Amino acid sequence: MATAVSTPTESPAPPEENTTQVVLLDAALLVRDECNAREHDTEPDEKLIASVKEIGVEEPISVRPKPDGTFGVFKGWRRAQAQQVANAAAEAEGRPVRAVKAYVREDLLGRDGWTRFLSLVENDHREGMSERDTLKAQELALIGMDDIDRRRAAKALGVGRNAAKQAKAAQKLDDAALRRAAAGGMDLEQTAQLAEVQDVPNAERRLLRALERDHSEGGGGRGHWDQEMALLKAEQADAVTRAKVLAELEAAGIPLLTRPSYGQKDPSQPLSELTTGLGNPLTEDNHKGCPGHSARLDDEHRPVWHCSDPAQYGHKVRPKPKKPRTEQDEKAAEERRKVIACNRAWKAAVEPRQDFVTRLVRMKTLPDAARVFAQEVLLTLPYYYSSWTDKHEVETLARFLGIKEPEKADLAETAAQLPKARLANALFAQVAAACEYGIREPKTWLHLTTWQARYLLLLEFLGKADNGSYQLSEVEQQAVASYRPTTDSNTDREASVEADSDSSADA
Structure with a gap:
């Protein structure tokens, strides 16, 4: 299970340390390197001190030479301090002191980012390093590296290219929340997302519950997490809107x-x-x-x-x-509240749904179910599709195709550069963009057309086939309920989609 603080999955072999000669250093010359990742619980415990008093420091520490003649310890600072304590006791008792075996890493002078990363790898495999220290070390190490070292370190830590930003964001959580996130199995990206919405009531509990549902379904998907995050962001935006209005009223007296x-x-x-x-x-x-x-x-x-x-x-x-307020009035008020909540949820569902469509479009081979749906639309030209083509709305399509500036999209140029093998992907992107335009209004959930329902059900099936990477939101499930096929045809279609998925591996 993943943890909130991403741990190294494949440590890049630092050949310099393997070939650097081990030397003996006077423990009195050892100081903590400023790039040592551990900032809390840095003192050696009594058990470590007792061990070092008996046998010394068995495993070499790693240091960088400093201009004043001392050596900065970035690996093994607790062991180095234990030897200093042991030597002080030996001097007081008239016994000889011990030197410390060390790798002297002159090759790391001026490479603070990589030094911090190596310290992180060392400390993360040892007991007691706090989640906050790990996050801070990840952030500072990745920011301080050149591009080559950053790629190596990210691969070793099992994190993405935005890991430094995510680590910085995650540190906004307090220590207790970081521990709960780690215990609940949140990865670095999810911990950063929790920090983003932590001001929403019950955000942590809701996200942990969604993550548990994703884990229980297996496959590594995060469909429930994405839908819950979308709702939390919508509630956060709603609270921001209310706060803005309240501030305006207060300013106006x-x-x-x-x-x-x-x-x-x-x-x-x-x-x-x-x-x-x-x-x-x-x-x-x-x-x-x-x-x-x-x-x-x-x-x-x-x-x-x-x-x-x-x-x-x-x-x-x-x-x-x-006219006294009647039971009918109460029902009308309750219905209005439900409509407002559903409208907000429908709007929140757009982002995770379009993210999933984008992943489908960028697959090496488009799933057959998506290809067939797109072909049927192009051959039958339903009203919603022809209406969309008349609008010349291309931003959503550009997003699906990965065009960096959708508002400036030149689709003629994109078409000229499109490989033959990607034609089905592009056609599905176009059909999906038309579907998205057709369901853009908040109250669409009240009266889905057959085509709109088919589109959402298609995405639900494809998400399930893709290891649960996408789930329909509650309001979307409510909207398509009356359009769901019978149990037998539903089973047949699931089998069909799963078969399609097997031949449509992600690039």
Whole structure:
């Protein structure tokens, strides 16, 4: 199982150390190298000191010479300190002191990044190095390397090219959260993503639960994780929007009304239900001078202007028949809340879905199920596809094809450079872009067409065939529920897709 702090999977062999002669150094000349990865728990424990007192430091340490004649220890600093303690005790008792066996690495002078990496490899295999020290060492080491060393180190650590940024982001978590992330099996990228949304309530618990579901399904997929991250980001964006509106109200000196406590009467009224003393409508503009000018936020965080006490400030309530709130009203309010939540979830599902389509398009061989779907669309030209071609919307298509600046995409040039073997991939990218355009509106989940449902179900099957790398979100599953095939045809299609997948290995 992966851990929050990525550990070396294939240490690049440093031939210099293997051929450097072991020398004996006076322990008094040993100091901690500034590129030693361990920053916490650096002192030797009593067990180590007792061992060194008896037999000395058996395994050579690694050092770099310093201008003042001392040697900076980047591997084995705890052992070096243990020998210093042991030598102090020996001198006090009139016994001879021991020197320390060491590799003197003059080749590492001026190579701080690689030195820190070697120290990280050493310490990460030893007990007690904290997750925070490991993350910091990864970040500083990878930033401080040249391109060749960085590629070697990233491969050895089992991390991607963005590892330095991810390690820096992950350090925003506190020590307890880092430990829980490691225990839960989060890799470096996932730990960084947790740090990104840690301000969302229950983010850690929700992500750990999603990760557990991915692990339980096997195959190394992260479909549940991606969907949960998308929802958390949507909630985070929603909270940012609310905070921005609240800040604007505060800057304008407009109070935000709170709900009264149980049993207290709320005298406030929205302006839409009030008039002036002469019966004229009240609006935001003509009510600003009233001391009771205030606001509440609706479900989408838009200000609804109120007067905090119309009777006190001389306003009249528009006459209307008294109608008690009925059970039907409660159901309507609940339905509206559900629609708002589903709209937000539908929007959040776009990113993981389009990420998966991008991975499909960039496969060496497109799965047959995707190819057949694209061919059927191109031959039958359904309305949603022909409508999309009339719009000349190419940014999503460019994203799927890997064009770096989608807004400036030159598809004629892309077509000229497209290899024959990639034609099916490009056609599917085009059809998928048309489908994405057709389901872009938040309320699409309420009334999917047959083609839209087929597109989502296709992605669900392909995601399952690709080791669970993609899952439909809850709102997408809800939207396609009525279009799902019968159990028998569903089983047949799953088998077909799995067979397609076997012949469509990722590049």
